[in-house]
Amino acid sequence: MSFLNIRSLSKRYGTVTALDDVDLSVASGSRTAIVGPSGSGKTTLLRIIAGFDTPDRGEVVLDDIVLADGQESVPAHRRGIGVVAQDGALFPHLTIEQNIGFGLDRRAADRPVRIRELMDMVGLDRSMLERSPDQLSGGQQQRVALARALARKPRLMLLDEPFSALDTGLRAATRKAVAQVLSDAGIATILVTHDQSEALSFADQLAVMRSGKLVQVGSPQHVYLHPNDVLTAEFLGEALLLPAQLDGGQADCAFGRIAVNDKDGRGPATIMIRPEQVVLMTSPGLPHSSGDVPTVEAVVVGLDFCGSTSELLLHIGGDRRISLRQPSSDAISVGASVAIGMRGTAHVLKR
């Protein structure tokens, strides 16, 4: 049973359609990540759920209560929804204690205890209570913002790019800590992010937006391996897109005859292989199979070294060339003969 239901949500700003008939369901206690290019409508969707903006059409229903239906709208502060924004939006003139306690009843006897519990919950040292936000690191400030949002015991948490100002190491650590806190508290969460790997690792439901529409919703694994279209395939990570001839569960392509996930399709199609499915061998003698993986011969005709990985351009015969990212190796240089094969099943993109 869904906890949050968004139905046929639409929003225009002048001539711009920010949301176009969006449907989304979020299960109780689950984590949804919304990804999409800049301007695709992610923040607009979050703002309407939070109650900072109203939809032109459609409805937002939380726990069977209609929060917005195009005419009526429950004010943001009465929705029981927590929001953590990109910059944390802490009050600079208040201490950490005052920031976290902002939403708590000032007369409540257990206020100081509650603030300290929230500090513990998000992994902040209590010695920081009297500091001001500018005396904390970016990651610590985001934890304060989370503690402040948690203080009101929200039913739903909205995270709008809350980690984007943090550097890579801190970003991953803060994301994991935040995910753990929210999951322990059983709070359903929606994260908006530009970072595909962040979305894939954070969420149990991934929603891809483009031009105001939700173009695909599913588990991160499913959407990553079975994207509906080329744009989603490329948006979520490196994708090898190849022309192929389908033949009932098999396909003839640059990799030879391989298994595909379309049992019935026949004729020309575009298939997608993720680079991690590719097996590349550099050993002389070129075996024509590696274990169960059939291989074809290729010559490296281009190489762009990028550190741990390299972008290879391979010539496979005739005029066929593919470009492929692989772990960097001393054994691979321009002119080298290699053999390539594919593990698993290639995904047939919808026509």
Ligand SMILES: Nc1ncnc2c1ncn2[C@@H]1O[C@H](COP(=O)(O)OP(=O)(O)OP(=O)(O)O)[C@@H](O)[C@H]1O
């Ligand atoms: N208040 C506004 N007035 C006019 N146009 C707006 C307003 N808010 C958003 N838009 C437009 O609506 C579209 C969707 O914007 P939105 O901020 O939701 O996208 P986004 O996916 O969150 O983008 P980003 O990833 O860059 O933050 C954009 O074309 C944007 O310019």
